[in-house]
Amino acid sequence: GDSVTQMEGPVTLSEEAFLTINCTYTATGYPSLFWYVQYPGEGLQLLLKATKADDKGSNKGFEATYRKETTSFHLEKGSVQVSDSAVYFCALSDRDDYKLSFGAGTTVTVRA
C-alpha cells in the first residue's frame, strides 16, 4: 500500500538557519503530495502541495519539489524563525479517493 517515510526528529535549529526535512514515498500510480504543519495547541494545517512530477509547492517561505525519479518531496526553508517551531507531516493521497497517508511527523524547534 501507499506509505510515507520522513526524517526522524526532533530537529533543533537556531533562527535564520536552513531547514531540510526529508520525505520519501511509496505509491502506485501518481499520488498528490503534501506537507502539513501542526503548531503547538492547534490542528493540522496544509502548508503546501504538489500534484504532479516536477511541481514545486511553496508557502510561507517553505518549498518542496515533487521528484518522481527519487520518489521524494523534501521540505526546505532558507531562514527559519522561532514561529516555525511545529510538527511537520509529509503526506500523500491516491488520486482516486484522496484519503491521506501520513508520515510519522518531524518536530522542529527553532531557538532565538
Added chain:
Amino acid sequence: DTGVSQNPRHKITKRGQNVTFRCDPISEHNRLYWYRQTLGQGPEFLTYFQNEAQLEKSRLLSDRFSAERPKGSFSTLEIQRTEQGDSAMYLCASSLGLAEQFFGPGTRLTVL
C-alpha cells in the same frame, strides 16, 4: 469560526465504556474523513463519507467502531467497549469534493 469543529475536545473514560465523538464539517463540504493519531505518529485514515454515504473503512476500524453521517452534515464516531489501545487523538477533516482537506482540532481520548 467557520472551520471544522469537534466535540468534546477531551474525553477520559474507563475501559469497557462506550464513547461518542461529534464532528461538524465546514458548511457545504460534502466529504468528511476520520483519522486517528497516536503519540509520535502521523494520522491514520479510518473512514470517510461522501454526503451521507460511508464509502470506505480502514481495517483499523474494528467492529467496535461505528461512524455515521445521517444527513450528510455532522458525523459521529462511536467506540463501544473501549480498550486502552483506543487512547489516541481522533481527527476529523472535511473537503469539498476532492479538494483540500481541512482538519478540526481533534478529540483526545484517554481510556483508563
